[in-house]
Amino acid sequence: xxxxxxxxxxxxxxxxxxxxxxxxxxxxxxxxxxxxxxxxxxxxxxxxxxxxxxxxxxxxxxxxxxxxxxxxxxxxxxxxxxxxxxxxxxxxxxxxxxxxxxxxxxxxxxxxxxxxxxxxxxxxxxxxxxxxxxxxxxxxxxxxxxxxxxxxxxxxxxxxxxxxxxxxxxxxxxxxxxxxxxxxxxxxxxxxxxxxxxxxxxxxxxxxxxxxxxxxxxxxxxxxxxxxxxxxxxxxxxxxxxxxxxxxxxxxxxxxxxxxxxxxxxxxxxxxxxxxxxxxxxxxxxxxxxxxxxxxxxxxxxxxxxxxxxxxxxxxxxxxxxxxxxxxxxxxxxxxxxxxxxxxxxxxxxxxxxxxxxxxxxxxxxxxxxxxxxxxxxxxx
Numbered sequence: 001x002x003x004x005x006x007x008x009x010x011x012x013x014x015x016x017x018x019x020x021x022x023x024x025x026x027x028x029x030x031x032x033x034x035x036x037x038x039x040x041x042x043x044x045x046x047x048x049x050x051x052x053x054x055x056x057x058x059x060x061x062x063x064x065x066x067x068x069x070x071x072x073x074x075x076x077x078x079x080x081x082x083x084x085x086x087x088x089x090x091x092x093x094x095x096x097x098x099x100x101x102x103x104x105x106x107x108x109x110x111x112x113x114x115x116x117x118x119x120x121x122x123x124x125x126x127x128x129x130x131x132x133x134x135x136x137x138x139x140x141x142x143x144x145x146x147x148x149x150x151x152x153x154x155x156x157x158x159x160x161x162x163x164x165x166x167x168x169x170x171x172x173x174x175x176x177x178x179x180x181x182x183x184x185x186x187x188x189x190x191x192x193x194x195x196x197x198x199x200x201x202x203x204x205x206x207x208x209x210x211x212x213x214x215x216x217x218x219x220x221x222x223x224x225x226x227x228x229x230x231x232x233x234x235x236x237x238x239x240x241x242x243x244x245x246x247x248x249x250x251x252x253x254x255x256x257x258x259x260x261x262x263x264x265x266x267x268x269x270x271x272x273x274x275x276x277x278x279x280x281x282x283x284x285x286x287x288x289x290x291x292x293x294x295x296x297x298x299x300x301x302x303x304x305x306x307x308x309x310x311x312x313x314x315x316x317x318x319x320x321x322x323x324x325x326x327x328x329x330x331x332x333x334x335x336x337x338x339x340x341x342x343x344x345x346x347x348x349x350x351x352x353x354x355x356x357x358x359x360x361x362x363x364x365x366x367x368x369x370x371x372x373x374x375x376x377x378x379x380x381x
C-alpha cells in the first residue's frame with residue numbers, strides 16, 4: 001500500500017522515483033533477523049546501486065556483490081569498508097586487476113580461462129586472490145522465472161579443469177563454490193536447489209582439501225508482481241538453511257530484487273486518454289525508458305491511481321468499467337506498463353504510482369531513447 005509520504009510526492013515534478021529508505025531499512029533488517037546466523041547476507045548491487053540505497057542497506061548486510069568493474073568502483077566509493085564479492089561472466093584483465101586493488105574479498109570465477117588469467121595477474125602483482133568457483137549444475141528448475149545457463153559458471157566437467165590450475169597457483173586460494181542457478185524461486189524450491197548444490201560441492205571440495213569451505217548459494221528469491229503483499233518466506237528459508245548447514249561451513253546468499261524492490265515507487269501523470277479500435281489507452285509522462293521492468297518481465301506492473309480531480313478526457317467515459325492500457329511516450333508499441341487493466345475512472349492529470357520500482361527499474365532502463373527529461377529522484381528517510 002502506498003504510504004502518505006510517497007503520496008505527497010505526487011504534487012512535485014513528474015515523473016519521479018521515490019524511495020522509502022525507512023521502509024527499506026525495516027525490510028532488510030527483517031531479513032537479517034530471520035536469517036540470524038543461518039547464512040551471511042550479501043546484497044546484489046545490480047538490483048539497485050543508488051548510493052542512498054546502498055548506505056541504507058549497509059548496516060544490515062554482511063557485504064555487497066558486484067558484477068562489473070564499474071559496480072566495483074561505485075560500491076567501493078560509496079562504501080569504502082564494505083566486504084565485496086565480485087561475480088559475473090566475461091571479466092576483463094582490467095577488472096581482475098581492479099578486484100585485487102580494491103581488496104575484493106572473493107572473486108567468483110566463471111571459467112577455467114578466467115582462472116588462468118587471474119592466477120597470472122595475481123602472480124604478477126604478488127597479491128593473493130581468494131576465489132569461489134561458480135558451478136552450473138544440470139537438472140530441473142521447475143518454477144523458475146529465469147534459468148541461468150550457458151555462459152554462467154561451469155558444468156562439473158569444466159570445473160574439473162580448474163583443479164590443476166589451482167594446484168599450480170600459490171597466489172590463488174580456493175575458498176569454496178558459488179552457485180546461482182535460477183531466479184524467481186519460492187523458499188521450498190530455493191532450499192531444494194541449495195541442497196543439490198551442497199551435495200555436489202561438498203564432495204568436490206573435500207577432494208581438494210578445502211578447509212572450512214564456503215558456499216555462496218546465490219539469490220533469485222521470488223518476487224510476485226501480481227500480488228505485492230505476497231513476500232518470500234525468509235523465516236522458512238532460514239530454518240531450511242540451518243538444517244542443511246554443517247559445522248565449519250559458511251553459507252552465503254546474495255539476493256537483490258527481493259531486498260529493494262518494495263522500497264521504490266515510480267510516479268507519473270496521465271497526459272492523454274483516447275480510444276482506438278475499441279480499446280482505451282492512457283498515455284503517461286515518461287515510459288519504460290525509466291521503468292523497463294514490465295517490458296523485461298512481460299507483466300502488468302502493479303499501480304495505484306491518485307486522482308487529481310482533473311476535467312480532461314476520462315477512460316471508459318461514461319463509467320462502463322472498461323479496461324485501459326497504460327503506455328508511455330516512446331515511439332514503440334512495446335512502451336507498455338500494463339495492458340487492459342482496471343484503472344477505474346482514470347482521467348488526464350491523474351497520477352499513477354507504480355509500486356515495486358525499487359529494483360531493476362531505472363538502472364536497467366534505456367534512459368536516452370528519444371531524449372525525454374530524466375525523472376526526479378527523492379529519498380524519504
